[in-house]
Amino acid sequence: MHDLTWWQHAVIYEIYPRSFQDSNGDGIGDLNGILRRLDYLVLLGVDAIWISPIYPSPMADFGYDVADYCGIDPIFGTMADFDRLLAEAHRRGLKVILDFVPNHSSDRHPWFQKSRSSRHNPKRDWYIWRDQPNNWLSHFGGSAWEFDETTGQYYLHSFLKEQPDLNWRNPALKAAMFNALRFWLRKGVDGFRVDVMWLMIKDDQFRDNPPNPGYRLGQAPHSHLLPVYNSDRLEIHGLVAEMRAVVDEFPDRVLIGEIYLPIPQLMTYYGVDLRGANLPFNFQLLQCAWSASAVAEVISEYQQALPDGAWPNWVLGNHDNARIASRIGARQARVAAMLLLTLPGTITMYYGEELGMCNVPIAPDQVQDPFEKNEPGLGLGRDPERTPMPWDASTAGGFTNGWPWLPLGDEHEIVNVAALERDDNSILRLYRNLIQLRQTHPVLVNGKLEGAVAEQNVLRYERTSDLHPTNKDPFAGTPALHPTNKDPFAGTPALHPTNKDPFAGTPARERLLVLLNMAAEAAQISVKSGTVLISTHLDREGTKVGSQVKLRAGEGLVISLEQSSGGPAVR
Numbered sequence: 001m002h003d004l005t006w007w008q009h010a011v012i013y014e015i016y017p018r019s020f021q022d023s024n025g026d027g028i029g030d031l032n033g034i035l036r037r038l039d040y041l042v043l044l045g046v047d048a049i050w051i052s053p054i055y056p057s058p059m060a061d062f063g064y065d066v067a068d069y070c071g072i073d074p075i076f077g078t079m080a081d082f083d084r085l086l087a088e089a090h091r092r093g094l095k096v097i098l099d100f101v102p103n104h105s106s107d108r109h110p111w112f113q114k115s116r117s118s119r120h121n122p123k124r125d126w127y128i129w130r131d132q133p134n135n136w137l138s139h140f141g142g143s144a145w146e147f148d149e150t151t152g153q154y155y156l157h158s159f160l161k162e163q164p165d166l167n168w169r170n171p172a173l174k175a176a177m178f179n180a181l182r183f184w185l186r187k188g189v190d191g192f193r194v195d196v197m198w199l200m201i202k203d204d205q206f207r208d209n210p211p212n213p214g215y216r217l218g219q220a221p222h223s224h225l226l227p228v229y230n231s232d233r234l235e236i237h238g239l240v241a242e243m244r245a246v247v248d249e250f251p252d253r254v255l256i257g258e259i260y261l262p263i264p265q266l267m268t269y270y271g272v273d274l275r276g277a278n279l280p281f282n283f284q285l286l287q288c289a290w291s292a293s294a295v296a297e298v299i300s301e302y303q304q305a306l307p308d309g310a311w312p313n314w315v316l317g318n319h320d321n322a323r324i325a326s327r328i329g330a331r332q333a334r335v336a337a338m339l340l341l342t343l344p345g346t347i348t349m350y351y352g353e354e355l356g357m358c359n360v361p362i363a364p365d366q367v368q369d370p371f372e373k374n375e376p377g378l379g380l381g382r383d384p385e386r387t388p389m390p391w392d393a394s395t396a397g398g399f400t401n402g403w404p405w406l407p408l409g410d411e412h413e414i415v416n417v418a419a420l421e422r423d424d425n426s427i428l429r430l431y432r433n434l435i436q437l438r439q440t441h442p443v444l445v446n447g448k449l450e451g452a453v454a455e456q457n458v459l460r461y462e463r464t465s466d467l468h469p470t471n472k473d474p475f476a477g478t479p480a481l482h483p484t485n486k487d488p489f490a491g492t493p494a495l496h497p498t499n500k501d502p503f504a505g506t507p508a509r510e511r512l513l514v515l516l517n518m519a520a521e522a523a524q525i526s527v528k529s530g531t532v533l534i535s536t537h538l539d540r541e542g543t544k545v546g547s548q549v550k551l552r553a554g555e556g557l558v559i560s561l562e563q564s565s566g567g568p569a570v571r
């Protein structure tokens with residue numbers, strides 16, 4: 001991991017702050033709650049936390065309606081609480097990534113209050129006002145335009161009417177938003193995840209969107225139209241590059257973009273000469289069917305489309321999508337964990353994934369999500385994947401001393417951190433071991449991924465390193481010098497007195513075979529001989545395999561292959 005920056009080899013952990021840990025009994029998670037759980041995250045082995053919005057907000061969309069880009073909502077705590085959390089995270093080696101919501105503010109933001117007060121207010125043009133609406137639709141249902149009586153014009157809101165869209169074509173607005181980024185970067189925040197990056201710029205002629213001939217009943221209502229003129233506009237790339245330049249004013253920060261687009265369009269967000277987003281979120285695993293052939297195809301397509309030098313990333317779940325364990329079942333959730341943590345690049349996981357947490361059914365009178373309230377019954381609501389983290393089996397799961405803002409569900413009596421920590425074979429142990437494996441085998445982060453083929457319903461690929469091909473370190477790649485050394489961190493200070501790289505001493509070439517049985521039946525697969533590094537069942541580590549390996553139903557294996565050159569085994 002040599003020349004990689006922190007975010008390239010990071011496992012990022014998304015925290016939905018309302019649901020992680022409450023510290024004051026109001027039933028809503030907060031910053032001091034996150035602080036209390038930092039050591040849990042260190043033990044899990046993640047490198048960074050991304051916290052969903054904590055800014056002052058009327059909470060019409062639970063923080064994605066920001067009323068002050070440089071503050072902390074009292075529900076989550078104070079700025080002093082944030083500063084302490086940031087310092088304590090950094091003290092433990094954890095990076096902190098904030099959510100940035102640039103497409104729209106809250107209608108309570110002072111900017112919008114001024115903008116709507118008069119057609120001549122200097123802030124008028126910071127939002128998007130028109131005499132007549134066009135046919136654009138809100139992502140949360142209905143027209144994207146709201147008539148405002150005070151000034152007799154319509155304003156654009158791509159989401160709720162309480163979330164007016166900001167006008168990024170206005171230079172003063174842009175400067176103000178960039179200064180908000182700098183405010184947090186100066187504090188030492190390590191980067192941003194940018195909300196709906198592909199929606200930020202709209203057609204300057206406000207042309208009507210064409211109908212979507214592929215619309216199917218049950219899809220979100222805004223899918224009636226193709227978003228040709230209000231998303232993924234060409235001008236967005238200049239804006240993203242400017243945003244990146246602001247982030248790059250500070251060393252070692254990261255810019256991540258939320259982008260729901262097909263792979264070819266997604267790739268354009270890396271920008272010309274890779275000066276766009278460091279990581280345009282790769283949501284392919286959220287969207288593809290759960291079969292070996294479908295996942296193999298996605299991996300190949302994504303890899304082939306990556307621009308030269310672009311850094312890959314993978315995501316299994318987030319606060320807008322059904323939890324992976326609900327999508328594919330508990331057994332396959334373990335396979336998914338092994339898949340996620342053996343793919344190249346940066347990994348982002350969602351809180352609770354490490355517990356195999358499932359969606360929690362939400363009764364109609366418990367609904368909180370405005371999306372569900374606007375479009376009830378279509379299964380579009382996001383409350384089920386946003387329920388409180390179950391820390392123990394108690395009534396409120398150790399999440400709060402009060403009444404949780406969303407229910408925990410009955411399953412939490414079994415699926416909770418305390419219970420899974422006691423179980424040596426739990427999915428939580430699997431996640432910890434896989435993250436550790438990733439840290440100790442850099443080939444999993446930056447090695448080549450070869451193969452990605454389906455055999456029966458087993459997904460098979462190899463991670464191979466040609467690390468240090470021109471290595472000048474005479475000790476690298478010579479296992480004979482470290483005959484008894486089983487520590488992949490082998491830094492052997494005596495031999496490398498000035499070497500500060502913990503990964504030096506990694507063998508010159510490593511070949512790991514990943515086999516993921518995505519079927520409900522056992523499978524027999526031909527392999528070359530090697531040693532099992534980890535099984536999803538956590539019971540085969542260190543066993544030798546040769547010529548044939550049997551995978552149990554829903555079993556995944558990482559096997560260290562012996563070198564074809566006939567040289568010594570890597571491990």
Ligand SMILES: [Ca+2]
Pocket residue numbers: 022023024025026027028029030075
């Ligand atoms: Ca609280």
